[in-house]
Amino acid sequence: METLVVVGGVAAGLSAASAAKRLKKKELHAVVFERSGYISYGACSEPYFVAGLVPEPDDLVEITPEEFARKREIPTHRMHEVLDADYESGQVTVLDLADGRRFNEHFDYLMLATGSVGRRLDVPGEELAGVHALRTVEDAIAVRDSARAADDVAICGGGYIGLEMAEAFVAMGKRVVILKKTDQMLLNFDPEVSRLVEDEVRAKGVDVRTGVDVLALEGRGRVEKVVTSEGDVKAESVLVAKGGVPNTTLARHLGVDLGATGAIAVDRRQKTNLDRVYAGGDCAEAYHIVSGRPAYIPLGTTANKTGRVAGQNIGGLRTEFPGIVGTAVSKIFDLQVARTGLSLKEATDIGLEARSSTIQQGSRSSHYPGGSPITVHLVTEAGTRRLLGAQMVGREGVAHRIDVLATALHAAMTAEDIYHLDLAYAPPYAPVWDPILIAANKARKA
Amino acid sequence: METLVVVGGVAAGLSAASAAKRLKKKELHAVVFERSGYISYGACSEPYFVAGLVPEPDDLVEITPEEFARKREIPTHRMHEVLDADYESGQVTVLDLADGRRFNEHFDYLMLATGSVGRRLDVPGEELAGVHALRTVEDAIAVRDSARAADDVAICGGGYIGLEMAEAFVAMGKRVVILKKTDQMLLNFDPEVSRLVEDEVRAKGVDVRTGVDVLALEGRGRVEKVVTSEGDVKAESVLVAKGGVPNTTLARHLGVDLGATGAIAVDRRQKTNLDRVYAGGDCAEAYHIVSGRPAYIPLGTTANKTGRVAGQNIGGLRTEFPGIVGTAVSKIFDLQVARTGLSLKEATDIGLEARSSTIQQGSRSSHYPGGSPITVHLVTEAGTRRLLGAQMVGREGVAHRIDVLATALHAAMTAEDIYHLDLAYAPPYAPVWDPILIAANKARKA
Numbered sequence: 001m002e003t004l005v006v007v008g009g010v011a012a013g014l015s016a017a018s019a020a021k022r023l024k025k026k027e028l029h030a031v032v033f034e035r036s037g038y039i040s041y042g043a044c045s046e047p048y049f050v051a052g053l054v055p056e057p058d059d060l061v062e063i064t065p066e067e068f069a070r071k072r073e074i075p076t077h078r079m080h081e082v083l084d085a086d087y088e089s090g091q092v093t094v095l096d097l098a099d100g101r102r103f104n105e106h107f108d109y110l111m112l113a114t115g116s117v118g119r120r121l122d123v124p125g126e127e128l129a130g131v132h133a134l135r136t137v138e139d140a141i142a143v144r145d146s147a148r149a150a151d152d153v154a155i156c157g158g159g160y161i162g163l164e165m166a167e168a169f170v171a172m173g174k175r176v177v178i179l180k181k182t183d184q185m186l187l188n189f190d191p192e193v194s195r196l197v198e199d200e201v202r203a204k205g206v207d208v209r210t211g212v213d214v215l216a217l218e219g220r221g222r223v224e225k226v227v228t229s230e231g232d233v234k235a236e237s238v239l240v241a242k243g244g245v246p247n248t249t250l251a252r253h254l255g256v257d258l259g260a261t262g263a264i265a266v267d268r269r270q271k272t273n274l275d276r277v278y279a280g281g282d283c284a285e286a287y288h289i290v291s292g293r294p295a296y297i298p299l300g301t302t303a304n305k306t307g308r309v310a311g312q313n314i315g316g317l318r319t320e321f322p323g324i325v326g327t328a329v330s331k332i333f334d335l336q337v338a339r340t341g342l343s344l345k346e347a348t349d350i351g352l353e354a355r356s357s358t359i360q361q362g363s364r365s366s367h368y369p370g371g372s373p374i375t376v377h378l379v380t381e382a383g384t385r386r387l388l389g390a391q392m393v394g395r396e397g398v399a400h401r402i403d404v405l406a407t408a409l410h411a412a413m414t415a416e417d418i419y420h421l422d423l424a425y426a427p428p429y430a431p432v433w434d435p436i437l438i439a440a441n442k443a444r445k446a
Numbered sequence: 447m448e449t450l451v452v453v454g455g456v457a458a459g460l461s462a463a464s465a466a467k468r469l470k471k472k473e474l475h476a477v478v479f480e481r482s483g484y485i486s487y488g489a490c491s492e493p494y495f496v497a498g499l500v501p502e503p504d505d506l507v508e509i510t511p512e513e514f515a516r517k518r519e520i521p522t523h524r525m526h527e528v529l530d531a532d533y534e535s536g537q538v539t540v541l542d543l544a545d546g547r548r549f550n551e552h553f554d555y556l557m558l559a560t561g562s563v564g565r566r567l568d569v570p571g572e573e574l575a576g577v578h579a580l581r582t583v584e585d586a587i588a589v590r591d592s593a594r595a596a597d598d599v600a601i602c603g604g605g606y607i608g609l610e611m612a613e614a615f616v617a618m619g620k621r622v623v624i625l626k627k628t629d630q631m632l633l634n635f636d637p638e639v640s641r642l643v644e645d646e647v648r649a650k651g652v653d654v655r656t657g658v659d660v661l662a663l664e665g666r667g668r669v670e671k672v673v674t675s676e677g678d679v680k681a682e683s684v685l686v687a688k689g690g691v692p693n694t695t696l697a698r699h700l701g702v703d704l705g706a707t708g709a710i711a712v713d714r715r716q717k718t719n720l721d722r723v724y725a726g727g728d729c730a731e732a733y734h735i736v737s738g739r740p741a742y743i744p745l746g747t748t749a750n751k752t753g754r755v756a757g758q759n760i761g762g763l764r765t766e767f768p769g770i771v772g773t774a775v776s777k778i779f780d781l782q783v784a785r786t787g788l789s790l791k792e793a794t795d796i797g798l799e800a801r802s803s804t805i806q807q808g809s810r811s812s813h814y815p816g817g818s819p820i821t822v823h824l825v826t827e828a829g830t831r832r833l834l835g836a837q838m839v840g841r842e843g844v845a846h847r848i849d850v851l852a853t854a855l856h857a858a859m860t861a862e863d864i865y866h867l868d869l870a871y872a873p874p875y876a877p878v879w880d881p882i883l884i885a886a887n888k889a890r891k892a
Contacts, residue, residue, distance in 0.1 A: 042811060042813045044811070044872060044878075045814060048873060048874075053814065053815055060813055062812070289868075300871055300878050301868065301869070301871045302868075322866045324868045327869060328870055329871065329872045329876075331872055331874045336875070340868070365490070367488045367491035367494070367500050367506055368491060368500070369499055397846060399870060399872065399874075399875035399876070400843060400846035400847045400849075400850070400870070400875070400876075401846045401849070403846075403849075403850045403869045403880075404849045404850055404852075404853050406868055406869060406870070407854055410857075410863070410866075410867055411853070411856075413853075420751075420767075420856075421856055422735075422747065422748075422769075422770045422772070422773045422852055422856070423747070423849045423852060424784055424786070424845060424848050424849055425745070425747045425775065426490060426774075426775045426777055426845065427488065427494060428494075428777045428845075429782070429845035429846070430845070430846075432490075432747055432750055433747075434849075
């Protein structure tokens with residue numbers, strides 16, 4: 001019997017273990033090591049746990065270790081950190097964080113699902129109590145407890161997590177300030193779209209400060225204030241939400257190659273440069289179908305998919321992951337905020353000659369009550385008018401409309417193709433000319 | 447100056463007039479004749495007018511004759527029926543229904559946007575007061591007034607309009623019975639999906655009777671009961687909603703060819719067999735991209751699009767309408783009910799070897815409160831697994847998800863292609879494996 005060692009017990013790791021075991025059954029022993037105290041947790045739901053919508057930490061968990069062992073016949077070890085790995089001898093060194101015991105485990109196959117780590121502020125005082133990142137379930141509990149005890153909460157960072165957490169803290173009745181180094185929130189959106197989100201966040205009472213350098217965190221034992229280039233900001237709880245970087249420590253020890261993005265380079269079968277060593281999820285690159293090059297866009301969807309493909313290949317099935325187009329959606333207060341493909345800046349940065357155009361259109365027929373405006377921003381290639389990316393903001397009807405444009409990216413459609421799509425119409429759900437068609441009509445002439 | 451005569455002042459007719467006039471400006475005189483008392487009305491919103499959500503008849507109107515004259519420089523004549531047309535002499539004969547005056551109008555171009563007429567029951571008593579079709583704004587007013595005065599309302603027909611109107615009548619506090627000749631409601635859906643809709647309609651208190659032949663309508667002056675093969679049904683108001691047939695009377699007088707569907711045959715530029723005679727909207731066929739043949743699927747979206755293409759070609763621009771995939775959505779009580787492409791029956795009827803598979807999946811992440819099941823039914827071609835059609839039912843998240851599958855049909859994607867789509871995920875809007883991906887995963891193996 002061969003052994004598959006999986007490092008990381010969340011989306012990619014468990015998907016890989018499940019897929020491989022399902023295919024090889026009695027021929028494969030799969031074992032999962034997870035550094036935190038929880039496996040199979042939905043990190044994307046953590047803001048809703050902090051806000052109280054998801055009542056208990058266990059409600060964040062998809063499948064428990066007991067169920068996973070019983071249904072999939074795969075043991076999982078929580079609070080177990082894989083410290084090192086040796087490719088030649090096929091051994092990983094594991095530390096049981098609960099009792100300090102170290103042991104070796106042999107592997108025939110290794111799945112790296114080590115995820116990402118939060119980018120740090122790298123300022124004095126970052127180790128103070130009350131200063132948090134939000135990655136694990138333990139983090140989520142700590143953030144909730146810390147915010148409960150605080151009057152003022154500061155968020156360093158203006159990405160999805162920062163903004164989703166702003167909503168959670170406001171729901172808890174806290175005074176919330178967002179400190180953002182750049183002039184723009186949601187940097188993977190173009191300014192005409194991110195500005196609408198910023199307006200919404202401000203309108204909900206959040207003190208948004210852009211162009212602010214965080215210089216230090218200060219307090220006696222616990223954080224009491226954030227020292228910034230624009231003065232001190234009172235905060236008894238601080239969330240550092242500056243995005244993640246791939247956790248590649250173990251990969252580098254093993255001799256696994258990283259790509260230009262700094263994440264683990266993999267082929268379409270999720271294999272690294274080393275035979276029998278696979279990677280997926282937030283520690284790995286994924287091929288970007290629009291740009292035609294590897295990208296680092298860590299998302300839960302991609303983690304599940306790339307984990308499954310890795311597991312299928314470990315299990316002997318030759319499957320391929322065709323790649324991503326970078327689709328994401330976030331609920332930010334009452335807005336649905338979504339994107340797919342490349343922003344104008346991202347397209348231009350990789351040398352594409354691109355254009356963008358923006359429209360606003362009602363979410364429902366003008367005859368039907370209760371509609372609200374949807375903003376659609378399309379990025380197209382000059383000349384061909386091929387769609388390169390799309391961004392959308394609105395109070396309803398955005399979260400799935402973006403998937404139409406994601407599908408159009410997979411099919412390499414032009415603005416003209418999109419203008420001719422036969423989309424559904426009913427007064428409660430859309431105007432007869434859907435916002436997507438209005439946007440495509442403008443983009444095909446832009 | 448040339449003259450464009452447009453017969454029909456709703457979606458296709460006004461779109462054609464506007465597009466042609468915008469291109470030819472001073473070189474073209476466009477004039478519109480509309481038989482009813484309203485132009486530019488949203489027939490799809492009429493159920494919401496009857497229910498009281500749309501307060502006034504004028505709220506159903508997109509643009510008034512006065513605005514249309516001022517902004518587009520196009521006169522429109524309401525209550526004007528075009529009785530006849532002579533191609534050789536380029537004359538239409540018009541009857542002013544208000545004063546009985548008849549006159550001729552010369553045309554260089556003719557746009558047929560004569561719409562559809564409601565299919566009749568063809569039973570004794572159909573002319574009684576209290577028996578209605580729902581096509582025009584006047585119909586909508588009459589249906590509302592008739593239902594207001596009734597305790598019991600009967601609907602003959604179980605398509606979109608019949609079911610949307612059932613919701614409206616229930617909202618008005620009426621006892622509602624649906625009489626349906628066949629065993630299945632929503633005949634353009636497969637039974638496993640239409641059954642879910644039927645369950646919802648029954649659960650809302652509607653008395654749904656399938657397999658019932660309507661034999662007569664009876665009453666003294668006004669309708670009092672429906673005589674059926676299964677006994678009498680008390681009703682002081684009856685809505686006949688058995689779908690529409692193309693209104694081709696004028697076309698046949700002119701010598702315009704009809705297609706196999708019985709609707710007006712047009713080319714990709716919306717031209718009929720006669721030069722300078724165009725057609726669009728509910729009186730015309732449209733090319734069906736999935737079946738590869740002309741289809742008759744009268745919908746507001748297609749009417750607007752085909753009207754615009756006709757007008758552009760009349761205006762001298764050579765544009766083409768690439769066709770439809772038959773996408774539609776309807777709000778039926780608390781359900782969103784949507785379809786695109788071919789049903790299994792439709793696919794089989796045209797000789798395709800097809801398979802269907804059905805899944806149910808949550809509309810939101812299981813971690814996030816408030817989700818509900820979405821049913822996704824996919825029809826694929828045997829062997830190639832190319833998507834042929836999709837149907838979807840759920841309380842949320844259906845109306846725009848169907849458009850993803852419509853887009854997949856335009857791109858001729860297989861179930862495998864759809865399984866690999868990079869769709870948006872956030873706990874409030876979708877599970878990490880979107881229902882579409884779960885459905886495609888099943889269909890690629892079906």
